[in-house]
Amino acid sequence: MSATVSAAAGERQVRISRIAGRYLVFDIDDVIFIRRYHGVCAVLTGTMPQNPTQNLFLGLPVELQAEEAKLLVDKGVAYIADELADHLARLSSPAFEPARKAYREHLKHLRRNAQQAFEEEKARVAALHKDKRAAGKKRSKKPAVEGGEANPKVVTEGSVATASAETSSAPEETTPSLFGGEHDVPVPPSSSAQPKKKEPVLPAVTPTTSSPLTTTPPLSLSSGNDKTCSSFAARSYPLLAHLSARGYYTTPGLRFGGAFSVYPGDPFRYHAHYLANSYGWEEKVPLLDVVTSGRLGTAVKKSFLFGAEKKPQGGEGEGEVRVFCVEWAGM
Template identity: 55%
Template sequence: MAAMMTSTQPPQPPQPGPIRISLIAGRYLLFSIDSVMEIRRKHGLCCVLTGTMPQNPTQNLFLGLPIELRAEEARLLVERGAAYIADETSDHLAKLKEMSSEAGDKRREAYLRGLKEKRRTAKRLFNEEKAAVKKMHEGKRKGGSKKEKAAPATDSLFESPTSPVVEAAAKKEVLPAITPSTSSALLDKDSISGAIADDELPESSAFYRYLNTRGYFTTPGLRFGGDYSAYPGDPMRYHAHFLANCYSWNDKIPMLDIVTSGRLGTAVKKSFLFGAEREEEEGKKEGDVRMFCVEWAGM
């Protein structure tokens, strides 16, 4: 079992620049799509999509940002130096108070300039895509009938001259609307704003860390009756191989739990994986984890 698990490639080392994890109402959330892609590609974290549309808040099939991290996932990123946890309530209140100062006015102006630049970029990309589609359709029409020459424009008694107000409105730059998914542009880029102290960080899980450092992706395993579902790679490409449960080192595991979990795991084409972190002993370092795998035969 150990040989099989260590053969999987570990996640890539994190890149500099900590990710901001928002602590809101006791939940660890990520709102930035770039941060979501980074933790998935480099740290093997899938997390859970929780966002919904205001127009249809009861839909539960297609969820989006933000994603919610479990406590052990947030702690793992902090321990690796890849992220920090920010208390969004207190931090946003402090930033709103700063907006009434001169420094706040400058920050607001810089934010609006950056937002306008993003709108210009969006308009340019939209126009480029529109031109490419138009060119493609024109190419398809070349093989068909020739276009008729357009009739020359003639003056009409019913045409009214364009007023200066209309001409000015036509020349005015019209930019598409953009709704930023985060308020990071209002924060200081060089400072870790709102970070909570180390003693307030969530509890770590050696069992989860053991799976993650060996390249396994994990998702909540509640629907299979376990703590985690462990995948040998990204869940978009692989099925889960293990139904995993975590115990304490001195826990007495009832035989009925092993039998039922083993049979359930085999029924859904998974092996039942369970283990615990070894207690600190002489010659044994903290974080040493023992795991066992059960696969029911004869089903």
């Protein structure tokens, strides 16, 4: 497993876009990579173009916590890019003209693929309706008089002449109903000229990433010592790194009242085992926090885990992380 992870890590560098103080990943392949090999699930925050009012299932990009972004950078599998500065530099520099052309070709390619899929779907639906109309015409040719009953379509001679004159002047149109060709609804012909045939509206193409424009590392590259990232991650990063090194998956634990929800594997397959909080080594842990978090974790079938890092002598290098687990057994 370790050889697989190291091989995968050497093949890919995840681009983490820093936008307005948020750490976002837009490429679905990067999202799969950090989840499968590094246990970083993050949170989907974007809406899909086809369903912009959704509020239950969200799409790309995924947003990482500052601790998660720093963890991936420290592992050497990701870099943080100042997205605004990088894109402006690329778009304004003549040296990146080939990259801009490649990006335009990429968008045209997506458009052609969408158009081809649209035309194939349109042809399939047209063939389906044609078969239904043919079946409906065959059923409509059956005799309408059975058992000596009068045909409801037989009317007086004058009305037949009037109807035939109307049909001869303007042919009747039919539109298929929702229930197929056998229930076609007659539509009276319009006296005005027939409207022009509308061109099919192609589906909108909204790329989720500008990777063809950013194939090379950004001009404004942030390292693991990114001040903004480090300041946000200073408190709980040691605990996250400690859990990640032991193969645990983590997600934001706010809905359970903690910093992280800790899973023994992918959250698609497991429930969380721990509700985790981080403290400073010299920080006093209020007894009320231990009681409330322990009871809350037990109520949602999780143990309350809290830990802290003991800094090494001299304050340099990695310290020792100690964790404790509390479970409310009863009263």
